[in-house]
Amino acid sequence: MNVLVTGGAGYIGSHTVKALVEAGHHVVVFDDLSTGHRASVAGVPFVQGDVTRREDLLDALKRYSIDAVMHFAAKSLVGESMQDPAKYYVNNVAGGVTLLEALREAGVETIIFSSTAAVYGEPESIPIPEEHPLRPTSVYGRTKLMFEQMLEDYRRVYGLRYAALRYFNAAGADPGGQIGEDHDPETHLIPIVLQAALGQREAVTIFGTDYDTPDGTCIRDYIHVTDLADAHVLALEALKAGGPGGVYNLGNGNGFSVRQVIEAAERVVGAKIPVKEGDRRAGDPAVLVASSEKARRELGWKPRFTDLDEIVRTAWQWHRSHPNGYARPS
Ligand code: UFG
Numbered sequence: 001m002n003v004l005v006t007g008g009a010g011y012i013g014s015h016t017v018k019a020l021v022e023a024g025h026h027v028v029v030f031d032d033l034s035t036g037h038r039a040s041v042a043g044v045p046f047v048q049g050d051v052t053r054r055e056d057l058l059d060a061l062k063r064y065s066i067d068a069v070m071h072f073a074a075k076s077l078v079g080e081s082m083q084d085p086a087k088y089y090v091n092n093v094a095g096g097v098t099l100l101e102a103l104r105e106a107g108v109e110t111i112i113f114s115s116t117a118a119v120y121g122e123p124e125s126i127p128i129p130e131e132h133p134l135r136p137t138s139v140y141g142r143t144k145l146m147f148e149q150m151l152e153d154y155r156r157v158y159g160l161r162y163a164a165l166r167y168f169n170a171a172g173a174d175p176g177g178q179i180g181e182d183h184d185p186e187t188h189l190i191p192i193v194l195q196a197a198l199g200q201r202e203a204v205t206i207f208g209t210d211y212d213t214p215d216g217t218c219i220r221d222y223i224h225v226t227d228l229a230d231a232h233v234l235a236l237e238a239l240k241a242g243g244p245g246g247v248y249n250l251g252n253g254n255g256f257s258v259r260q261v262i263e264a265a266e267r268v269v270g271a272k273i274p275v276k277e278g279d280r281r282a283g284d285p286a287v288l289v290a291s292s293e294k295a296r297r298e299l300g301w302k303p304r305f306t307d308l309d310e311i312v313r314t315a316w317q318w319h320r321s322h323p324n325g326y327a328r329p330s
Pocket of ligand 1: 140169170187204206207208258284288
């Protein structure tokens with residue numbers, strides 16, 4: 001299939017591009033490079049474009065005879081979304097409608113969407129199934145939910161075929177060592193811990209040690225980015241084979257606390273990592289763990305990296321060999 005990947009030069013996008021190419025698809029990356037890296041998709045046809053510009057999208061869809069789209073291009077920082085909501089409504093919501101309209105005009109009927117656990121908000125039960133109430137607590141989560149709702153309306157009325165994949169905590173890097181996570185600023189736990197291990201930060205600050213969890217720190221479901229990438233390829237193939245699509249959680253079903261992540265990193269790195277205990281970060285639920293039974297059952301998805309040390313090891317390989325990300329590999 002000819003697949004256009006918006007946001008394909010980002011962290012999860014670039015890993016999915018690699019998986020699509022390996023599965024034999026013809027991939028075109030569409031990215032504005034506001035946060036993505038051209039080097040993460042070297043050798044893949046690339047269009048520098050903006051999802052809020054219909055002409056950019058239509059041009060790429062037609063020029064490459066696109067059959068399906070994977071849509072990653074979005075703003076994705078919870079904290080920033082609360083400070084600058086307009087940025088999120090413009091890129092994630094207005095950009096989303098613009099994309100759907102371009103698809104309609106170009107006759108493209110299949111889309112895989114990069115959604116998030118943030119659509120659930122504070123969990124009522126753990127593990128979280130797809131039927132859990134949707135009460136996002138951030139602007140970011142709301143914009144992702146709005147796009148999911150648009151997808152459902154476009155399916156009902158225009159026959160769009162979609163899968164929305166709700167990721168929990170994406171982590172790790174491609175085991176081949178050439179691509180990985182490179183955000184500026186970095187806000188995610190595992191890269192921050194590894195930057196502290198490399199001496200690039202003085203210490204990692206634990207955001208809250210008084211949660212109602214066994215060790216007092218927040219528990220999250222860390223899912224390897226390569227497993228996420230595989231799920232996108234499976235979701236696309238299932239849709240093309242006539243599958244129903246819809247929403248799917250993607251997590252590995254195991255929760256790990258912030259302290260357990262730091263301990264895993266210490267085992268992988270083979271050294272103590274400097275840690276500070278700090279206040280809670282606003283809006284962090286104590287525990288977020290997915291039920292991914294539906295993806296396993298309907299897509300035949302099976303995460304390969306279920307061991308936390310192994311996930312952290314792949315991230316460490318990337319950070320150690322690319323201490324400055326894509327800018328200056330060592
Ligand atoms: N944490 C720290 N110190 C840090 C950074 C993070 O203690 O320096 C903690 C957080 O408080 C949280 C855990 O580590 O308990 C994981 O934090 P991340 O920022 O790595 O990830 P989040 O769980 O906050 O965010 C993820 C996705 C978001 C998504 C959200 C859903 O990255 O896109 O889950 O709630 F919106």
